[in-house]
Amino acid sequence: MPTFFVNQARVDIAASVPSDTPLLWILRDNLNLTGTKYGCGIAQCGACTVHIDGKPARSCVVPLSAIKTGVEVTTIEGLRTGVGKAVQTAWEKLDVPQCGYCQSGQVMSATALLAQKKNPTDADIDAAMAGNVCRCATYVRIRAAIKEAAGALVKAEGGGARELHQADCDAVAPGRLVSGDNSRAVLA
C-alpha cells in the first residue's frame, strides 16, 4: 500500500485500488482535487501537470505503481509557494485565461520553470511550456505573464521579501485513506 503526500496531506492507498490507476484519476476521482484536468491521457497536452517532488509531471501517465513511497505531489490546489502565487497573480493581471481548462497545467508548468530559472529566456519558456497545449491559444499572454511573474519575484527579492516555501504553509493535514470506490472514499 503506497503512501505519499498530496499537498502535504498523507495519502494511504488501499490495496483495492488498481496499481495502473493514473495519478490524475486518483487526484480527481478519489481525492476530489478537480483542478488538475484530463485532456489527452497520453502526456500530449499538459492539462494534468502537477509537481512531483517539485518537478513538473504529467499525472495522466504516472500510474500508482510508479509513485514512490513518501513523494510529495503538489496540485494547483496546493500551490502556495511564493513563485506559484506570483505566477497566479500575473495570470490574473494579464487576464491570461480564456476557456481556462488548460490553465491549471499552464500555471504548474510555469511555476516549475520559474522555480528553476529566475529569469527565463524565450527559449527557456518555449522548452518548459511547449508540452502544455492551449486550444484558445493564449500563448502570447502566457509568455508575457511568465515574464511578469519573473519580474515581480526579482523585485520582491530585492525588497527583502523571503521566498515562501511550502513548509511555511498549511500544517500537515491528517492522512487520507483512498479506497477503490470513490463513492466510499474515506477520510482517515
Next chain:
Amino acid sequence: MNPMRMRPLNDVAPSAVSRRVFLQSAAAAGAGFSLAIFFGDAVAQMSAPGRTQGAAAPGGFAPNAFLKIGVDSSVTVVVKHLEMGQGTYTGLPTLVADELDAAWSQVRVEGAPADNQRYNNLFWGPAQGTGGSTAMANSFDQYRQAGAAARAMLMGAAAQAWSVPAASIQIKNGVVFHGSGRNAAKQPVPGNVKVKDAADFVYIGKHVPRTDSKAKANGTATFTQDVKLPGLLTAVVAHPPRFGQKVKRFDSASVQGLPGVRYVVEVPNGVAVVATNFWSAKKARDALKVEWDETTGVKVSSAEIMTEFKRLATTPGTSAKNEGDAGRAIEGAARKFEAAFEFPFLAHAAMEPMNCVVRLDAERCEVWNGQQFQTADQAAVAKVVGLKPEQVTINMLFAGGSFGRRANPASDFVIEAAAIAHALATVGQRGVPVKLVWTREDDMKAGYYRPAYYHTLKAGLDADSNVVGWQHRIVGQSIVSGTPFEAMMVKDGIDATSVEGAVNLPYAIPNLSVDLHSPKVGVPVLWWRSVGSTHTAYSTETFVDELAVAAGKDPVAFRKALLAKHPRHLAALELAADKAGWDKPLAAGKPDEKRGRGVAVHESFNTMVAQVAEVTVDRNGKFKVDRVVCAVHCGIAVNPDVVRAQMEGGIGFGLSAALYSAITLSDGRIEQSNFHDYPVLRINEMPAIEVHIVPSTDKPSGVGEPGVPVIAPAVANALAAATGKRIRTLPLGTV
C-alpha cells in the same frame, strides 16, 4: 457596505436633522448608500431568474431576468450566453454595470437556466444559444436596458423615500447618493429606459478585468468534467469504428467483475460502461467485447471524397450569386487565372473532451454541462427521457473550449448522457447521477467536423490589369442540411454557411459568380469557429493576392482600390498595414533564409479583420510565422482587452489549421486519435501578435470568430512573397 450597519444608520438618523441634510452630509463625507439598501425586505416581488449556481445571498432585488442585487450589495448579472473563453461572463456584466453605475467589485456572474423566452438569442427567435459571434451583438441593447431600468427604479425609490426629485439622486460606483427607502421592488418596472450616451460610459470601452481569471488561474473554476454529486457514476462509451455503424452484439460478461464496474447498457450510438470512477469505466470499455454490424456504417476514404469533389467541380453547381456575366468576361479577358483549393476535415479538439452530467428523477431531469444550444439540448434531453422540456433543468457551467462543437443541432453527446441515465432508470437506478466522459480519442473520432471542401476559382484581368470577372465554385457538405436550421439557413438550395465569405466578396468586380455543390458524404459535419469563412477567406484572399502580384500592384494598394464601397474593410486594412510598417521593407533574414510578408482582409459575422503576417522560410522550405499585426473593426469594443485576446487566440487557432491539422478517413475509419497525430499549435510556434482596434461608435459586432479565418491566407501570401510559391492545399506543410 454592510446592510447590517446601514439599517441602524437609517434608523438612528436624528429626527431633528432632515433626512435630506443627513444624507447630503453622508454624501459629502464620501459615504452614500450601497445599492442594496434600496430594496430592503421586498424579496417577494423578485422575478427570480430560476435555479442558478452560486446564487446570491437570500433576499434582494431582481428588477428583471438579467440582474439581481443582493442584500450584501452584490450585483449578480445573469448571463444567457455560454462562457467558453470568449468573454461573455465579462462583456455582458460590463453592460449592466455601466448602465447601473455599479462598482466592478460588486459584480458577480451566474449562468442563466435554459429558457427560450427569457434568455433567447434575440437574433435567433425563441431559442437560447451562443454562436455566430452574436453574444455581444444581440445582447448589447438588452443588457444595457436591464441595467438602466434597474438604475431608474432605484433612483425612483430613493426619490420617493426622501421626497426629493429623482433628478437629484445620483448613483456612482455602486453607491447611491441621496435618499433611502425600502421599496425599489415596488417601483413600476420601467419600459424603454434611456441608456447612456457613449461619453458617459464608465466601463464600456475601458479596461475591465475578466470575471473568471482568478478561478481559472487557481483551479477552482467548475467545468462539466469537475461536477461531483452524491453517488455519481461515470460512463465511458464504446462507439462504432465507423459513422452510423450499428451494434450487432456485445458481451457484458467480458467486463463483469472488473473493479468498479456497475452496468453495461446499450445506447443509440454504442455501448456504455457505467462504473464508480473514470479509470474503471475506461478500462472496462476498452475490454468490452462488442461486435459491430459490418453491413452498416459509412465506408469512405478522404481520397475518394476529394476525387468525387473534383469531378463535381467540373460541372456547374447551384448558383449562389450571379452578377453580370463572369464566364464571358473571363473568356474575353487579356489574361486568365485559375486555381483549385483543397481543405481537409477539421476537428474542434477543445481542451475539455465532450462530456455531460445527467440525473433523471421521476418528474425531473437535471443536466450539468457547458453547451452553446441550451434550449435545443433541453428539448432533446426531454425527448430521450420522456419528459417535457420544462421538466429539464440545465445548469450552465464553463465550457473548456467549444469552437462550435458544443453547438450541435443533433445534441449528440448530450442525448448520449441522457440515454445512459434513462437506461439506468430502467434498471432501478432512477435518480443516480451519471457523468458521461469522452476520452480524447472518443472526441477526435466522433465526427461533427469542419467539412472538407474543394474550391475552384477563375478570374480575368483586362489589358490595364483590372479584374473583369471572377468565378468561384465550392464543393462540400452542407452543415445545416437535415437540421432544424435548414429552414432558416438554406435558401434556393444554397446553405448559407457553405458560401459565406464568397458571396459577399467585398471587392468591386463587375462580373462575379459563385456556385455550390453540396454532396452527401455521410461524415457528420458541424460549424467550426468562423464556419464558412474558414475556407472561403483562404481561397478568395490568396487568389486576389495572386491577381495583385500578376497585375504588378502592391497587394494592399490593389485591395484598397477595390474596396472603395467598403469603408470598414478599408479602415481595418489601412490600420493593419500602417501598424505593420507595410510601406517599409521587411528586415532580411539570415543568408540561407527567405522572408516574406503577406496581407489578408476578411469580414465574418459583421466584423472586419485585416492581418499582416511575416514569415521566415529556411533552406528546407520549413517556415515560421514571426509576427502578425492585426486590425479589427468590430464597432464599439466593449472590452478592448477581450477583443485583443480574441484576436490573439483566433490567430493561434487559425494557425493550427493552417499549419498542421487534418482529419482523414480510411475505409470510413478516422485515422487520427489524439494530439500526437492531430497536431495543434504550441507556444514555441506562436508568433508575436499586435492587435489594433479601429475606433468606432457603431454597435458592437462579434469578435469570437472573425480573427480566425484571416491568418491562413495572410501566411500563405507571405510565403508566396518569400518564395513565389502558392500553396493551395491545406494544411500548408512546407513550401
